[in-house]
Amino acid sequence: MDEALLRSLIPASIGVLVRRGAEFAAAEDAVQEALIEALRVWPDDPPREPRSWLVAVAWRKFLDATRADVSRRRREVRVDAEPGPAPGVATDDTLKLYFLCAHPSLTPASAVALTLRAVAGLTTRQIARAYLVPEATMAQRISRAKRTVSGVRLDRPGDVATVLRVLYLVFNEGYSGDVDLAAEAIRLTRELAARFEHDEVAGLLALMLLHHARRPARTRSDGSLVPLAEQDRDLWDTRLIGEGVDVLQRALAHDRLGEFQAQAAIAALHADARTAAETDWVQIVEWYDELVRLTDSPVARLNRAVAVGEADGPRAGLAALATLDPSLPRHGAVAAYLHERDGDPLTAARLYGEAALSATNLAEREHLTRQAGRLNATLRG
CATH class of the missing domain: 1.25.40.10 (Tetratricopeptide repeat domain)
Structure with a gap:
């Protein structure tokens, strides 16, 4: 079972259900139920089109829940099944979900938690462990965030600066428990960069890569910090440095400088120095x-x-x-x-x-x- 594939399908699947008329919280719940079904069924009967399968099952779960609750909610939901996207055709549902989870009405902490849940596909328990808070506390935070954005329509352009700020907050949390938030933030920013051509998205990705490249040298075996000037630069990841510099140079070539590009340029100058004295x-x-x-x-x-x-x-x-x-x-x-x-x-x-x-x-x-x-x-x- 490819859990990474499953997680990568979550935001697009939620986006499809929201576009069809489901409220965000209900859509997220339905997709989570579909994931449980996938974990049960796929090992023995893998689908030909995983995304279409997940959307179809999630939509059915949503309709079942809606019908069961119809007497209280007193509204009808259009039940006509929409055709899924053709194989290989990308939609912008994931991109819209980024903007929804970073909605200005949410606090930074809530936006980060909701992004990790709905876009990254982490469980509430994983997010709670990463932030060293009780699972019940994190569940309440996520529930409040879902209620806040449930009435927000995905028909307007989002604020990319807010999305980038949320991803940067995730990255700066580093890692704890069984979730590496820095690596997760890089994965999400890569996905955003692939879907959204924007120089500051590229700048943030470059900044993350360049900082992450120094991570192996940042702490000693006892967990104590190693200042930049004292770090063993042979431990720096030259592959990540090279990728970060390439991403940054392409962004800077457009001459639309932003704060993340400037920060990445500073990080690149540190990475370029063979010794601290040569900085x-x-x-x-x-x-x-x-x-x-x-x-x-x-x-x-x-x-x-x-x-x-x-x-x-x-x-x-x-x-x-x-x-x-x-x-x-x-x-x-x-x-x-x-x-x-x-x-x-x-x-x-x-x-x-x-x-x-x-x-x-x-x-x-x-x-x-x-x-x-x-x-x-x-x-x-």
Whole structure:
């Protein structure tokens, strides 16, 4: 049984049912029931057209549920079976589902959960494990999200920026439990890029590939973080780097720069350096200038301060940092790093300790605590 094939058919199948008039929640439930039927039947009797089979069974499940509930709902559903798409003919139902699951009326957390459920085909239990929350909590979140979008029609263009933001949130969650969300986000973004020609979709895909390429070198065997400058670059995945650079170059050639393309360009410059010392920090600062121009993001300004510190010296970096709000996440960690590079270990140790206390990620907290301990040990010696 090819479970990857089944999962890839889920969004298109839900989209067909919604286009035929089913509300989103009912369509999703019907497709899930059809998947259970497929798991039972396909091993012994695989269909010639898996997508058409799944749609037909899901539609029948939906009609059965509707008929059973007709006295309460007091409405009729057109039961005429529509012909399925011809073999090999793609429709835009999956694309529409991306936009529906990233609807502006949903909170970011709900949009991510619904995307993983309806587009990625993950179970509620898998999503709950990935986010380290009880399954009942995740079930409630998904149910609320489905109710929110049930009345939304799929007849208007969606907001691609919202879809990309949701996919980026999924990617940044990384992985836990039995679901690798970073890999899942890449899979979904690949699918979106194949269906939707858009430079920022390509930019996000390139950014994910370039970041994911560094993943094997990001942590030690004990789970502790390895800063970029200390990573073993032989562990970086050169195949993913090459693919990411190719995707980015094709997008940049259209001269329609967006924030994900700019971020990917920065990641590509890091990936291009054979050693940390060979990093082209001057170009990276220039790309951060573009990113700030596009987004005016405080996070982009914070990262730019780090790049300025590398390109023009730590005091220049501290001057750039001084213009930012000290309450900004990671502000203290950046200040500590720049003060250490400027030859002020006492201030750096204090700032590392303060930054560790405010860190929300356990691995980052432990890393900052070790940095503070290292400098304090040096000062005592």
